[in-house]
Amino acid sequence: MKSKITRIILITVSFIFIGGMLVLPLSSVIVYALRDGIKAYKEAVFDEYTVKALYLTIIATMSAVALNTLFGIFAAWTITKFNFRGKQLLTTLIDIPFAISPVIAGLLFILIFGRVGWAYDFIEKYNIKIVFAIPGIILATIFVTFPFVSREIIPVLNSQGKDEEEAAALMGADGFKIFRKITLPHMKWALLYGVILCTARAMGEFGAVSVLSGHLRGKTNTLPLHVEILYNEFNLTSAFAVSSILVIMAIIILILRNIVEYKGKKAGEL
Amino acid sequence: MKELIKKTKGKYGKKIIPGFGISMGITISFLSLIVLIPMASIIVNASGLSFEEFIGIVTEKQVVSGYKVSFLCAFIAALINSGFGVILAWVLVKYEFPGKRILDGLIELPFALPTAVAGITLTALYSDKGWIGKIFAGAGIQIAYTKVGIIIAMVFIGIPFVVRAIQPVLEKLDTQYEEAATMLGASGSKTFLKVILPEIFPAMLTGFGLALARGIGEYGSVVFIAGNIPYKTQIAPLLIMTKLEQYKYADATGIALVMLIASFLILLIINIVQSYMNKVTNN
Numbered sequence: 001m002k003s004k005i006t007r008i009i010l011i012t013v014s015f016i017f018i019g020g021m022l023v024l025p026l027s028s029v030i031v032y033a034l035r036d037g038i039k040a041y042k043e044a045v046f047d048e049y050t051v052k053a054l055y056l057t058i059i060a061t062m063s064a065v066a067l068n069t070l071f072g073i074f075a076a077w078t079i080t081k082f083n084f085r086g087k088q089l090l091t092t093l094i095d096i097p098f099a100i101s102p103v104i105a106g107l108l109f110i111l112i113f114g115r116v117g118w119a120y121d122f123i124e125k126y127n128i129k130i131v132f133a134i135p136g137i138i139l140a141t142i143f144v145t146f147p148f149v150s151r152e153i154i155p156v157l158n159s160q161g162k163d164e165e166e167a168a169a170l171m172g173a174d175g176f177k178i179f180r181k182i183t184l185p186h187m188k189w190a191l192l193y194g195v196i197l198c199t200a201r202a203m204g205e206f207g208a209v210s211v212l213s214g215h216l217r218g219k220t221n222t223l224p225l226h227v228e229i230l231y232n233e234f235n236l237t238s239a240f241a242v243s244s245i246l247v248i249m250a251i252i253i254l255i256l257r258n259i260v261e262y263k264g265k266k267a268g269e270l
Numbered sequence: 271m272k273e274l275i276k277k278t279k280g281k282y283g284k285k286i287i288p289g290f291g292i293s294m295g296i297t298i299s300f301l302s303l304i305v306l307i308p309m310a311s312i313i314v315n316a317s318g319l320s321f322e323e324f325i326g327i328v329t330e331k332q333v334v335s336g337y338k339v340s341f342l343c344a345f346i347a348a349l350i351n352s353g354f355g356v357i358l359a360w361v362l363v364k365y366e367f368p369g370k371r372i373l374d375g376l377i378e379l380p381f382a383l384p385t386a387v388a389g390i391t392l393t394a395l396y397s398d399k400g401w402i403g404k405i406f407a408g409a410g411i412q413i414a415y416t417k418v419g420i421i422i423a424m425v426f427i428g429i430p431f432v433v434r435a436i437q438p439v440l441e442k443l444d445t446q447y448e449e450a451a452t453m454l455g456a457s458g459s460k461t462f463l464k465v466i467l468p469e470i471f472p473a474m475l476t477g478f479g480l481a482l483a484r485g486i487g488e489y490g491s492v493v494f495i496a497g498n499i500p501y502k503t504q505i506a507p508l509l510i511m512t513k514l515e516q517y518k519y520a521d522a523t524g525i526a527l528v529m530l531i532a533s534f535l536i537l538l539i540i541n542i543v544q545s546y547m548n549k550v551t552n553n
Contacts, residue, residue, distance in 0.1 A: 007365055010357055010360060011361055011365060011367055013354075014358050014361045014362075014373060017354050018358070018373055018377070020402075021429065022376055022379045022380065022426070022429075023376065024401070025388065025426070026379065026391075028391055028395055028401065029387065029391050032391075032394060067300075070296075071297070071300045071301075074293045074296040074297050074300075075293075075297045077289065078293045078294045078297045081287045081289075082285055082287070082290050082294075084294075093306065094301060094305070096309065097304075097305060099534065100487065101486070101487025101488070101507050101526075101529060101533075102489055102490070102507075103489050103507040103508075103510050104312075104487070104510065104529060107312070107514065107523070110514065111308075111312055111519065111523065112308060112311050115517075118311070139304075143305070146304055146305060162287060165287050166286045169286045169287050169288060170286060174288060178287065178288070179289075197381065200381060201381070203384065204383065206385045206489065206490035207385070207488075207489035207490055210489075210511070211514060224384045224385070224386040224490065225386075227384075227387060228386055228390075231494065236394070240394075243384075243387040243390065246383070246384045246387050247383065250379070250383045250384070250387075253382045254375060254376075254378060254379060257375075257378060257382070258371075
């Protein structure tokens, strides 16, 4: 009897907490966005600058996901399939971006490519723009999401060992064939999971990108930065309308995440 | 098969699987270009400062108050998250109820929702005119643009860290200890405190540490609700931002360095406490 009461109390507390802390903010975005009617909403969403910002967000996200997936696979292959000294150190170094404030991540690249940076003269000579330009935004996005894919696949590959790969190698399969036929099928759900998390973080990155963007409308504005500009101009309805695009993307990502987690658990990976 | 592999290992050296050189090369190159060289830059840049300059920068009144706000709020938020994190993980692991899968799926929302969106939404909700802020404003309590607002934003972004750290440990926990304790006559709360809590404490600590580190460094979701009143609600990451806007690169570097050291210390302390705890519980 007593445990039944505890149970009801705990479940209620959980629902109230999640409802109040997470669901309420999510639904309020939609309500605020539609406050001035559908027409105002459409205007904000299809505004020229919003579309350009969405475009840049997609470019930055895709670059980060592509590069970090490639890196994640090579890093996981190195760490889980071979024995070498300094493995623990390598794993720790890869995780560094996870522990760093996004603002500091942005600062790092200012200190390299900015006016005081040591690479400034070099990139100036070749007329490359990084700070306050699109390459800087992409670079910052790559940095903050760097460990996301490798973190998800390393534990999976570790737990599966390397016997099968070694057997294949002894029978004469080359590295790419081993990867394609043995390793990839073992880790596909974990890989997909990492890609999803990486996408989520990359499209929403704010602090690091904010430092490097210079907030040039229509040029170096990603969606989250565009939201900030609209908000600071007290253009609240537009800010929430643009936010709603990101909310929809976030919900799609959450649903995908749950499907992949479910499938991965079924396959015994995650 | 294993025998064969062992034999060939001896004969051909350790590495049977091909591709060590190239994958190691690519890993190290990417790591250096994206992470190590940028990290080295901040240290090189900071070493350009003399010790007096550095101390001057980080003991400036505004900077010290920025650190205080960030650390204090992140600490309180991580504590709150540890409490609710245990409850949520417990409910998700031990009970069956309608809506459980949705509740479980929602935990990750703060990871998926862009921080800037979270920031402006929380501000709108908790400002004096917002849905929740209105209720508290009636009682004379202001939430947005105070430390309470900062803490709420940090609770929002920190909760998944704690829940996801504790959940797997609770799932693996053998129920027979619990049952034994109950049969020996321990009350529910006593069983929890004496049997379950010690088991999940290391995981709780990991979650606490991750939430704390994230809270200290967090910018997007906090900066809007903080209101950035000097000496009151100005967070440390915002100070870096402000210094950069004024082209005071040395100041920004100094402030960042202290934050970096602090986050690494937090992670280090947690690791040490954890390995100590593991030793104790294993014996």
